[in-house]
Amino acid sequence: MKTENQKAWFFVLPVLLLVAFNALVPIMTVVNYSVQETFGNNVFFWQGLDWFEQILRSDRFQAALGRQFLFTFLILIIEVPLGIIIALSMPRNGFWVPVCLVTMALPMLIPWNVVGAMWNIFTLPDIGLLGYLMNHTLGIPYDMTQNPFAAWVTIVTMDVWHWTSLVVLLSYAGLVSIPDAYYQAAKIDGASAWKVFRFIQLPKLKTVLTIAILLRFMDSFNIYTEPFVLTGGGPGNSTTLLSIDLVKIALGQFDLGPAAAMSLIYFAITLLVSWLFYTLMTKDDAQ
Amino acid sequence: MRKRSLIPILYILFLMLPIYWLIAMSFKTTGEILSGFSLFPQTFTLENYKVIFTDPTWYWGYINSIIYVSLNTVISVAVALPAAYAFSRYRFLGDKQLFFWLLTNRMAPAAVFALPFFQLYSSVGLFDTHLAVALAHCLFNIPLAVWILEGFMGGVPKELDETAYVDGYSFPRFFVKIFLPTIKAGVGVAAFFCFMFSWVELLLAKTLTAVAAKPIAATMTKTASSAGYELGLLAAAGTLTIIPGAIVIYFVRNYIAKGFALGRV
Numbered sequence: 218m219k220t221e222n223q224k225a226w227f228f229v230l231p232v233l234l235l236v237a238f239n240a241l242v243p244i245m246t247v248v249n250y251s252v253q254e255t256f257g258n259n260v261f262f263w264q265g266l267d268w269f270e271q272i273l274r275s276d277r278f279q280a281a282l283g284r285q286f287l288f289t290f291l292i293l294i295i296e297v298p299l300g301i302i303i304a305l306s307m308p309r310n311g312f313w314v315p316v317c318l319v320t321m322a323l324p325m326l327i328p329w330n331v332v333g334a335m336w337n338i339f340t341l342p343d344i345g346l347l348g349y350l351m352n353h354t355l356g357i358p359y360d361m362t363q364n365p366f367a368a369w370v371t372i373v374t375m376d377v378w379h380w381t382s383l384v385v386l387l388s389y390a391g392l393v394s395i396p397d398a399y400y401q402a403a404k405i406d407g408a409s410a411w412k413v414f415r416f417i418q419l420p421k422l423k424t425v426l427t428i429a430i431l432l433r434f435m436d437s438f439n440i441y442t443e444p445f446v447l448t449g450g451g452p453g454n455s456t457t458l459l460s461i462d463l464v465k466i467a468l469g470q471f472d473l474g475p476a477a478a479m480s481l482i483y484f485a486i487t488l489l490v491s492w493l494f495y496t497l498m499t500k501d502d503a504q
Numbered sequence: 505m506r507k508r509s510l511i512p513i514l515y516i517l518f519l520m521l522p523i524y525w526l527i528a529m530s531f532k533t534t535g536e537i538l539s540g541f542s543l544f545p546q547t548f549t550l551e552n553y554k555v556i557f558t559d560p561t562w563y564w565g566y567i568n569s570i571i572y573v574s575l576n577t578v579i580s581v582a583v584a585l586p587a588a589y590a591f592s593r594y595r596f597l598g599d600k601q602l603f604f605w606l607l608t609n610r611m612a613p614a615a616v617f618a619l620p621f622f623q624l625y626s627s628v629g630l631f632d633t634h635l636a637v638a639l640a641h642c643l644f645n646i647p648l649a650v651w652i653l654e655g656f657m658g659g660v661p662k663e664l665d666e667t668a669y670v671d672g673y674s675f676p677r678f679f680v681k682i683f684l685p686t687i688k689a690g691v692g693v694a695a696f697f698c699f700m701f702s703w704v705e706l707l708l709a710k711t712l713t714a715v716a717a718k719p720i721a722a723t724m725t726k727t728a729s730s731a732g733y734e735l736g737l738l739a740a741a742g743t744l745t746i747i748p749g750a751i752v753i754y755f756v757r758n759y760i761a762k763g764f765a766l767g768r769v
Binding site: 243306438464492 | 583
C-alpha cells in the first residue's frame, strides 16, 4: 500500500515545470487564436466560437476526419491480430530470440521522413522494387501517384511495416511471462491449441494489448510525416489525413483562427478516445 | 525447422525488403537508378557516401541530431526518475490527475504544437539551438519515461526502501547506491525510448531549427528537392540514419520486450 506524503510533490516538480512550459503556453496560444480573427500586423478581433462552428460543419474537415478514422481502424484491425500471430509463433529461447527482437524493432527506429522516402523509392512504378514487381512481373497496374486505391494500400502497408512490431514485442513480453506450469496443466487436461490461446494466453495478453492499442491509436491518429512524404496527401485529397490537412491550413494558407479551432477539436477527440482506453487499463491495474 | 517458424521468417523478410532496397539504391549511381530496374547495383559506387562525409551541411546534420537527441534523453530520464519514484511509492494530492495530464501530452498531435512552439522558442531566444529541440521533445518523452520507470519501480518491493532506512541510509544515498542499480534495466529501457522517439521525430525538430541545429532528416528533404531529386544521395543519407538506432537497440536487446510492455508484465 502506498503511503500518503504531500512532500512527494517536490519530486514531481521538475517534470511538472518542464512539461507545463511545453504544454500550457502553446495550448493557450492555440486557444487564443481559435477565438479571434486577424488580418495581420498583430491586430486581433474577437470571434467567439464561430471558427469552431465553421470547422465542425465544413465538408473538408468531416472528410479528413472520416479518412483519419478509416486509416486508424484499418491499421488496428490488421496490426493487432497479425502482431499476436507473429508473437505466438516466435521462439521462446535460444539464439534466435535476440535476432528476431532486434530485426523486428529496427523499422521503429528509422526517422519518420526516412520511412516515407524509403517507401517512395520502394514503390516507384518503374524503378522501385515493389513498383517494378507489380507492374512488370505480375502485370498489376500500380501507381500510387495516380490511383487513390493504390495510395491507400501503400500507406496502410507502410504503417503495418512500420508498427506491427510494436504489437509483436508487447505480446511477446506478455507471452514469455506465462509460467510453464500453466501449459503443463493444459496438456494434462488435453486442451486444444485454441483453448490454450483463449483461456491461458489471451487473458495474460489483456494488459499489454491495451497498451499496444492505446499507443497505436494515439500515434496513428496523429500521423503526419510518413504519409506526407510518401503521398503528400494525394492523389487529390484522397490520403489527406487530419494532421496533413491541419498543417495545410495553418502553414500553407496561414488561416490561424480556423487552424487553431481545428487543432482543439482534433486534440479533444484524441483525448476522449485515449481517456477511455486509459480508464480501462487502470481498472486492470487495480485488480 | 518447424512449420511455425515460417511466420516470423516471412515477417522479417517483409521488414527487410524496403530496407534492402534503400541500401541497394545508395550504392547505385544516379544514372543507373534512372535508366531502369536492377536488383543489385551494377556499377557499385561509394560516391553518394563520399558526398555526405565530405560536405559539412550533410555531416553536421548527423552531429546536430545526435546532440539534441542525447541532450533530450539525459534531461528526460533525469527529471523522470524522482517523479516516477513519487508516483510509485506515495499518494499525494492530485496524483492520479497529474499522471493522466502528463499522459495527455503524449497524445497531443505534433502538428497542433508546431506553430505555437516556433513562437514560444523564438520569444525566449532559443530558436535554432539544440536545447530548443531537446526541450520540445520533452513534451512527449518525459511522460513516456515517467510511465516506463513507474512500471519498473512498481515491481520493486517496498521492503527494500524500508530496510535501507533501518540500516541508516539517507534518501539520496539509498536512491543512488541501492535503488538505481535495482532498476537499471528500467533506466536503460526509458533512455532507449527517449532516444527512439527523439531520433525519429521530425516535424518539431524542423520547425524549431534553421541552420545551426538543423537535423539530418531535414537536410535530406531540402537537398533532395533542390538538387533535382538525387535518389542515390537520398538513399545513402537514409541508410546512415538507420545505423544509430541499430546500435542502440543492440544494447537493450534483452530488455526490449519487457520495455515495450512499459515494465507492466
